Amino acid sequence: MLIEDVRNLICEHIGDDVIVAEELLGLQPALVIKTNMIREVCFLLRDHEQTWFDFLSCLSGVDNGIQAGTFAVVYHLASIPYKTQLTLKVVVPNDRGTTLPVVPSVGTIWKTAEWHEREAFDLVGIFFDGHPDLRRILLPDDWEGYPLRKDYQEAEMYHGISIQ
Amino acid sequence: MIFPVNAALERYRERMDSLEPEEMVINLGPQHPSTHGVLRLELITDGEIVKEVIPHMGYLHRCFEKHAESMNYGKTIPFTDRMDYLASMNNSHGFVMGVERMLGLDQKIPKRIEYIRVLVCELNRIASHLIAIGTYGIDIGAFTPFMWCFRDREHIMNMLEWASGSRMLYNYIWIGGLFYDLPIGFEDRCGEFITYFKPKLKELEALLTKNQIFISRTANIGVLPADVAINYGCSGPMLRASGIKWDLRRVDNYSVYPEIEFDIPTGKGEMGHIGDCWDRYKVRADEVAESVRIIEQCLTKLTHEHKRTPEFDPRALVPKKVNLKAQDYYVRAENPKGELGFYFITQEKSDIPKRVKSRGPSFNNLSVISELSKGVLISDLIAILGSIDIVLGEVDR
Numbered sequence: 001m002l003i004e005d006v007r008n009l010i011c012e013h014i015g016d017d018v019i020v021a022e023e024l025l026g027l028q029p030a031l032v033i034k035t036n037m038i039r040e041v042c043f044l045l046r047d048h049e050q051t052w053f054d055f056l057s058c059l060s061g062v063d064n065g066i067q068a069g070t071f072a073v074v075y076h077l078a079s080i081p082y083k084t085q086l087t088l089k090v091v092v093p094n095d096r097g098t099t100l101p102v103v104p105s106v107g108t109i110w111k112t113a114e115w116h117e118r119e120a121f122d123l124v125g126i127f128f129d130g131h132p133d134l135r136r137i138l139l140p141d142d143w144e145g146y147p148l149r150k151d152y153q154e155a156e157m158y159h160g161i162s163i164q
Numbered sequence: 165m166i167f168p169v170n171a172a173l174e175r176y177r178e179r180m181d182s183l184e185p186e187e188m189v190i191n192l193g194p195q196h197p198s199t200h201g202v203l204r205l206e207l208i209t210d211g212e213i214v215k216e217v218i219p220h221m222g223y224l225h226r227c228f229e230k231h232a233e234s235m236n237y238g239k240t241i242p243f244t245d246r247m248d249y250l251a252s253m254n255n256s257h258g259f260v261m262g263v264e265r266m267l268g269l270d271q272k273i274p275k276r277i278e279y280i281r282v283l284v285c286e287l288n289r290i291a292s293h294l295i296a297i298g299t300y301g302i303d304i305g306a307f308t309p310f311m312w313c314f315r316d317r318e319h320i321m322n323m324l325e326w327a328s329g330s331r332m333l334y335n336y337i338w339i340g341g342l343f344y345d346l347p348i349g350f351e352d353r354c355g356e357f358i359t360y361f362k363p364k365l366k367e368l369e370a371l372l373t374k375n376q377i378f379i380s381r382t383a384n385i386g387v388l389p390a391d392v393a394i395n396y397g398c399s400g401p402m403l404r405a406s407g408i409k410w411d412l413r414r415v416d417n418y419s420v421y422p423e424i425e426f427d428i429p430t431g432k433g434e435m436g437h438i439g440d441c442w443d444r445y446k447v448r449a450d451e452v453a454e455s456v457r458i459i460e461q462c463l464t465k466l467t468h469e470h471k472r473t474p475e476f477d478p479r480a481l482v483p484k485k486v487n488l489k490a491q492d493y494y495v496r497a498e499n500p501k502g503e504l505g506f507y508f509i510t511q512e513k514s515d516i517p518k519r520v521k522s523r524g525p526s527f528n529n530l531s532v533i534s535e536l537s538k539g540v541l542i543s544d545l546i547a548i549l550g551s552i553d554i555v556l557g558e559v560d561r
Contacts, residue, residue, distance in 0.1 A: 026491045028493060030492075054394050055394055056397055057494070057496060057505055058494060058505045062519050074492070076507065085494075100167065111395045111532075111535075112397025123229070127167050132172075134172045135173050137222065138561075139222060
């Protein structure tokens with residue numbers, strides 16, 4: 001199934017305004033989805049008989065940089081019956097203030113997303129709305145800051161231990 | 165709207181503070197031989213029954229993704245070796261393949277290099293599965309397979325050390341080529357090993373596969389249905405044991421795998437249900453035999469069609485500087501433990517990536533442990549954890 005067919009399927013079932021942008025030029029084409037609709041799109045793609053994207057390969061949180069002022073979450077889906085792959089993206093603006101960028105959780109669709117979302121929360125600082133257990137996963141619970149952000153400053157001390 | 169960032173942490177603490185009178189918390193790990201590394205499992209138990217498992221990871225977190233953002237692609241290869249340190253060749257193969265595809269080099273790599281890559285990767289796959297089988301035996305009380313597996317693995321370690329100069333962390337597969345050609349005589353030595361190893365494999369099977377104690381401990385334990393396995397992102401032997409024929413070497417047909425004959429073993433539920441611990445063991449044991457077949461075919465090719473020539477330079481295509489345009493690419497490869505993925509976001513005119521996310525198979529396979537171990541005995545939890553075959557270097561990265 002080509003990416004055009006997936007796009008038409010989403011437009012037909014959910015609406016024309018769901019797909020914000022398309023990236024068709026690279027090695028792997030991607031669809032940028034409206035942030036608050038990602039869960040509906042994922043449900044459709046997982047359960048529709050023409051797509052069956054039943055396997056979430058990877059979920060990555062990305063900091064697009066200080067100049068861009070946005071964060072992104074990239075979903076790499078795979079279909080085991082059809083042996084196809086698809087990339088979805090959502091882009092969230094954020095000013096790096098006290099509030100975190102918020103993206104709906106897809107943990108109810110693919111359970112594997114739960115740990116990946118915890119990792120993205122832990123390292124990039126993206127809040128996943130509706131996640132049942134959004135704790136830090138790799139770093140200690142009391143760690144401050146999000147290390148994979150481009151403006152991350154290493155702390156000098158951790159529990160009285162110098163870490164620089 | 166302000167979202168409660170610490171709500172889940174408070175919920176977790178509240179849960180641990182308000183246990184029922186019959187509940188008891190048992191802390192398994194991080195220093196426990198059956199957790200195969202520094203994994204800590206917090207068990208909420210009722211007598212011998214496990215009610216809930218809460219895994220805690222991160223003890224071996226070595227900031228792979230942060231490191232990868234600060235150095236160029238070639239320098240990152242040694243760090244990929246340290247992720248799944250039992251299958252370093254396969255890790256660097258996956259990483260290198262991604263960079264080569266972004267560079268457009270992947271079709272230009274000489275066949276000899278590809279065959280050497282597949283040869284060392286399959287040797288490493290056998291080594292990794294031998295550890296999985298051996299330590300699984302010791303987890304549930306069989307000591308001999310552990311010693312036999314380590315004895316045979318040592319031959320592979322020695323051979324790979326001969327080729328790359330290092331015993332476990334090789335840095336042998338480079339972007340566009342290899343560190344060195346195979347040492348002279350390697351093919352013969354490898355052939356000798358295969359001749360030696362085939363009967364040993366039969367011995368190992370006789371020791372474990374039909375062993376009644378082993379079957380009682382593993383059959384019908386930790387049954388993982390196929391739909392649950394897919395939903396939790398399990399891959400590799402975990403997914404195949406649940407009856408799904410899914411092997412990226414065949415699905416993606418990367419490297420020279422399309423030219424090589426091999427079968428994909430799947431779980432058949434011979435001793436119990438499809439997807440139980442015994443099936444996961446059996447799939448690994450069968451895969452070792454398939455890897456032996458692949459190695460034999462590679463050796464034939466490397467000594468005939470693509471044999472050693474004096475002018476062959478394995479570094480001929482290695483780029484001086486990896487110059488990529490801004491793009492993103494997700495590459496996946498079949499590791500001994502499952503689907504290893506790297507997601508690259510590159511920067512324009514820079515050989516340092518903007519973001520590298522690695523998807524470790526152990527990380528995803530481990531996430532199913534809470535689901536698999538609801539209501540099992542503590543001793544069965546050890547059997548389930550061993551059958552998942554995790555490497556903490558890759559869970560924590």
